[in-house]
Amino acid sequence: MALPRPRLRTVLLVTGAALLARRALQRRIERSPLWPLPALEEPVSGQSGRRSTTTRRLLITERTAPADGVVQLRLEGPDLPAWQPGAHLDLVLPSGLVRQYSLCGDPADPDTYTVATRLVEDGRGGSREVHAQLHEGEEIEIRGPRNRFPLVAEAPAYVFVAGGIGITPILPMLRAVAASGADWRLLYGGRTRASMPFLDEIEKLGAEGRRVTLVPEDESGHPDAAAALTGLAPGTAVYCCGPELLMDAVTAALPADCTLHLERFTAAATSPADSGAFEVELHRTGRTVQVAVGQSILAAVREELPYVSYSCEQGFCGTCQQRVLEGEIDHRDELLTDAERDDSMLICVSRCRGERLVLDL
Amino acid sequence: MSNTQPAAVASERTELKARKVSFAWERTPLHWVPGDPFSTHTMNVLHLLLPAGERWFIHVYRQVLPYIHDEQLRQDVIGFIGQEAVHSQAHDDVLPHLKRLGLDPTPYTAQVDWFFEKLLGDRTLPPGRARTWWLMERVAIIAAIEHYTAFLGDWILNSEALDRKGADPTMLDLLRWHGAEEVEHRSVAFEVFMHVDGGYRRRVRTWGMAFSALLFLWQRGVRFFMENDPSLLGGKASFKAFYDSGKRGTLPSTPALLRSIPRYLSHTYHPSQEGSTAQAIDYLAHSPAALAAEARMTGTH
Numbered sequence: 001m002a003l004p005r006p007r008l009r010t011v012l013l014v015t016g017a018a019l020l021a022r023r024a025l026q027r028r029i030e031r032s033p034l035w036p037l038p039a040l041e042e043p044v045s046g047q048s049g050r051r052s053t054t055t056r057r058l059l060i061t062e063r064t065a066p067a068d069g070v071v072q073l074r075l076e077g078p079d080l081p082a083w084q085p086g087a088h089l090d091l092v093l094p095s096g097l098v099r100q101y102s103l104c105g106d107p108a109d110p111d112t113y114t115v116a117t118r119l120v121e122d123g124r125g126g127s128r129e130v131h132a133q134l135h136e137g138e139e140i141e142i143r144g145p146r147n148r149f150p151l152v153a154e155a156p157a158y159v160f161v162a163g164g165i166g167i168t169p170i171l172p173m174l175r176a177v178a179a180s181g182a183d184w185r186l187l188y189g190g191r192t193r194a195s196m197p198f199l200d201e202i203e204k205l206g207a208e209g210r211r212v213t214l215v216p217e218d219e220s221g222h223p224d225a226a227a228a229l230t231g232l233a234p235g236t237a238v239y240c241c242g243p244e245l246l247m248d249a250v251t252a253a254l255p256a257d258c259t260l261h262l263e264r265f266t267a268a269a270t271s272p273a274d275s276g277a278f279e280v281e282l283h284r285t286g287r288t289v290q291v292a293v294g295q296s297i298l299a300a301v302r303e304e305l306p307y308v309s310y311s312c313e314q315g316f317c318g319t320c321q322q323r324v325l326e327g328e329i330d331h332r333d334e335l336l337t338d339a340e341r342d343d344s345m346l347i348c349v350s351r352c353r354g355e356r357l358v359l360d361l
Numbered sequence: 362m363s364n365t366q367p368a369a370v371a372s373e374r375t376e377l378k379a380r381k382v383s384f385a386w387e388r389t390p391l392h393w394v395p396g397d398p399f400s401t402h403t404m405n406v407l408h409l410l411l412p413a414g415e416r417w418f419i420h421v422y423r424q425v426l427p428y429i430h431d432e433q434l435r436q437d438v439i440g441f442i443g444q445e446a447v448h449s450q451a452h453d454d455v456l457p458h459l460k461r462l463g464l465d466p467t468p469y470t471a472q473v474d475w476f477f478e479k480l481l482g483d484r485t486l487p488p489g490r491a492r493t494w495w496l497m498e499r500v501a502i503i504a505a506i507e508h509y510t511a512f513l514g515d516w517i518l519n520s521e522a523l524d525r526k527g528a529d530p531t532m533l534d535l536l537r538w539h540g541a542e543e544v545e546h547r548s549v550a551f552e553v554f555m556h557v558d559g560g561y562r563r564r565v566r567t568w569g570m571a572f573s574a575l576l577f578l579w580q581r582g583v584r585f586f587m588e589n590d591p592s593l594l595g596g597k598a599s600f601k602a603f604y605d606s607g608k609r610g611t612l613p614s615t616p617a618l619l620r621s622i623p624r625y626l627s628h629t630y631h632p633s634q635e636g637s638t639a640q641a642i643d644y645l646a647h648s649p650a651a652l653a654a655e656a657r658m659t660g661t662h
Contacts, residue, residue, distance in 0.1 A: 034468055034469060034472060034581070034585060037472040037475065037476065037581075038472065038475050038479075039468070039471035039472045039474070039475050040471050040472075040474035040475040040478055040479065043467055043470060043471035043474050044412075044413065044416070044474045044478070045409075045412040045413050045453055045456060045466075045470035045471075045473065045474055046412070046453060046456030046457060046460070046466060046467060046470055048450070048453055050450065051454055051457075052383070052450055052454075053382055053383045053384060053447065053450050053451040053454045054383060054384065054385070054386065054454045055383045055384065055385045056385060056387065057385045057387055057388075077387070078387075079461070092383075092653070096652075096653050096655075141383075141385055143383070307426045307427045309419075309423045309426070309442065310439065311379055311439050311440065311442045311443025311444075311446065312378070312379040312381070312443045312447075314381070316379070316381045316447070317379045317442075317443040317446040317447055318446055318450070319419060319423075319442050319443060319446050
């Protein structure tokens with residue numbers, strides 16, 4: 001059967017329409033080359049604050065010695081992220097060791113980070129490397145800054161307790177509270193006056209009203225945390241950074257109506273064995289598991305939920321991240337942002353500060 | 362139709378673990394293959410596709426874990442997930458640098474995000490057959506995509522033309538570290554697919570989907586970069602440019618790409634037949650990023 005021949009007019013119309021459509025399409029694509037695929041309303045790619053695989057190379061523009069055995073480095077680079085008092089940097093040392101140092105410069109000083117470190121001869125090698133190998137004109141890789149020790153705004157009063165080099169995160173806080181006119185006090189202990197950095201500036205900041213108590217060990221023994229924490233106004237924010245013994249003393253002497261903020265540099269330094277046992281409630285599963293000393297939460301959870309996701313078991317891949325509904329988290333990973341740390345954790349390395357965590361699992 | 366199981370080459374197997382790499386991007390220029398914006402941008406498309414794509418792999422593989430009853434394969438999948446997570450993050454971390462150089466990728470990556478999170482996302486399916494079908498379909502798509510990531514990984518490890526041209530060492534290290542890990546784990550996605558489903562019709566169908574989607578997204582990404590590159594006037598992407606770059610060796614060659622198609626569709630295909638684990642491990646033993654990662658792990662733990 002022969003097909004009916006299409007009439008010339010129909011052929012012309014169809015061809016014309018096709019040509020017009022093609023031209024319209026081409027114009028549309030030319031105007032916006034990414035048409036016509038929809039976009040995710042809140043893009044994910046490129047928006048993450050983790051930047052865990054990015055390091056920055058900064059130039060060491062100044063090396064000074066603010067006290068005996070202390071080296072202060074001024075690091076400069078373009079477009080450095082802003083920071084708040086209490087923040088710290090990861091320094092990737094020439095040997096590949098990563099160490100954390102608090103920023104002790106001025107947050108308003110753009111494109112500059114300042115850190116200070118004390119030489120610990122019998123330490124884990126980080127400070128020795130800083131003292132021996134980092135000089136003016138050289139480059140250093142850093143990650144961060146991060147802040148796990150933020151200064152809360154609008155506390156009725158502040159008490160700072162610093163031991164030795166633990167003054168570094170506190171110093172920018174002192175400047176901030178002094179500038180805001182808030183009520184504050186500082187208890188600052190060290191071995192000798194000559195070994196305690198930033199004394200001049202601190203005494204100037206606290207010039208009026210006997211705010212600063214300096215306790216060099218060779219003159220006046222150990223700082224008395226209990227005395228510093230008596231008679232505080234309710235709601236006083238207490239900040240402490242220093243040796244473990246000092247932080248324990250402050251924790252023990254803390255009045256019930258004050259808040260305590262401790263800076264511990266434990267993320268990369270401790271193993272799961274360094275903290276006690278606790279229990280983890282799996283909210284959605286409705287079961288509770290016990291996490292023993294030296295055992296990871298992941299290992300304990302896997303006994304109940306064999307398919308829970310994980311991989312690196314060292315706190316950097318992020319595949320074991322879980323939401324936390326209750327409990328105080330002891331973060332030991334090197335991945336999550338400060339915002340993510342508020343309500344989630346990596347269960348392969350992070351632990352619990354108290355006795356119980358509730359996970360959304 | 363023969364029913365033989367494709368054979369894995371045993372010597373190509375290696376234990377999989379994620380490496381904690383990091384890169385400093387300050388010195389990487391926009392055209393990191395000097396004087397060759399087309400090759401640069403064709404490879405830059407990886408930074409657009411992989412952050413969302415590899416996040417999606419992990420999302421799917423988390424769901425498929427309960428279907429895997431072979432302990433060794435399970436361990437492989439767990440290693441695979443960690444490697445993909447770090448890949449995704451590493452490419453994601455290049456995007457702010459591109460933005461600083463004047464080439465904001467967000468309009469394109471937001472579409473890729475939609476593509477993987479919505480179009481290929483979980484969808485609201487009833488539990489049971491429909492949900493399982495969609496999961497298996499995605500597992501098969503991942504196997505097909507991994508055929509190409511292994512192909513590209515093998516290519517970048519052998520792309521001497523890029524060294525001769527003086528390509529940026531940091532970017533080259535990122536691509537080769539990633540390529541080497543893709544070669545290392547090239548069998549995992551295919552073995553997962555064969556373990557949980559393995560249907561030949563599904564393999565062909567999902568290959569068609571994956572190949573056309575990759576082609577579509579890639580050409581679009583190259584055009585996007587060429588047209589928005591602030592240092593190029595009237596930059597254009599063309600198939601001819603791709604073919605010529607392939608001949609010069611700064612991009613994969615078109616004939617090699619075409620030859621890889623029937624291999625994946627062959628009944629005797631197994632990823633371990635292609636590429637060399639030894640070469641990948643050798644690169645990782647010298648890669649600056651992988652070495653630094655090694656030092657970091659031993660240094661801090």
